[in-house]
Amino acid sequence: MTEIADKIPIYRNAIEPLVAQELEQQLQRLPKQILQYLNPAQVMAYALNRLPALYATSEEGWHRQQLRAKQQLKEQIATAVRQGLAAVQKDPLKSSTPLKGEATFEQKDILKGSIRRQQWASYMQKSGYKSAYLQL
Template structure:
């Protein structure tokens, strides 16, 4: 989307979303020189922001602690691998793959974020490491022209193992006692 279209949309809606803001920044960063029209559109946007005609929507009022934990784990593992080989790994691909297989841990305050971090370190550390390692393994085995792992084919045993891992994480104290079961 062009700067002019983004500004037009912001003026029409009355707000500038974080996505619109990022896109304007990306265009400005990648352009060696902006056109007169682009400068005029940016000037209109700045004026509308100053007068309140357009309101900038705050970026985030919450955080997903799992993102920072996965990134920390992924960067540590990638650094180890890249230091000992000629391989270059994409942190974004690896983090996205792992995050798609892990539960989100949202918080709206620093206190809540600290709680989620502590909880994740005690209850989910091994699961996070496992998902990051799986993402790295898949990334290393992908052809260079397609580094984003889209899906993997799971056998029944692999799916069963993933479910078992999830149950161990979320219900570690649950035990099924065979003497309490009655035949149906």
């Protein structure tokens, strides 16, 4: 590694775990028949692309950004997730090739803590895709 690469600080988008929590809550209210046609990663990406990024590089910044998102963006997060679920449900037969590679530590933490693992495994097995997500 170069000296510069060794000094790159860790940064995280504080809104991602909040979107994952909202997605989990909304998934719990859906019928099982619909769940089999949903890819939670697609819903997450859809919602995150419609929300402001709130990056932090320190614990203090992380807590400030989380608080800001909870206070100011709660409804916007719920709406973005709801729209993501509707958009992904519209075309359940649409096929796509999932990205390959390892999930980031942050993504793994989000997936382990918020999105039901069985749902991921079920979706991935049905799609025939072998992913790092199944090895969490």
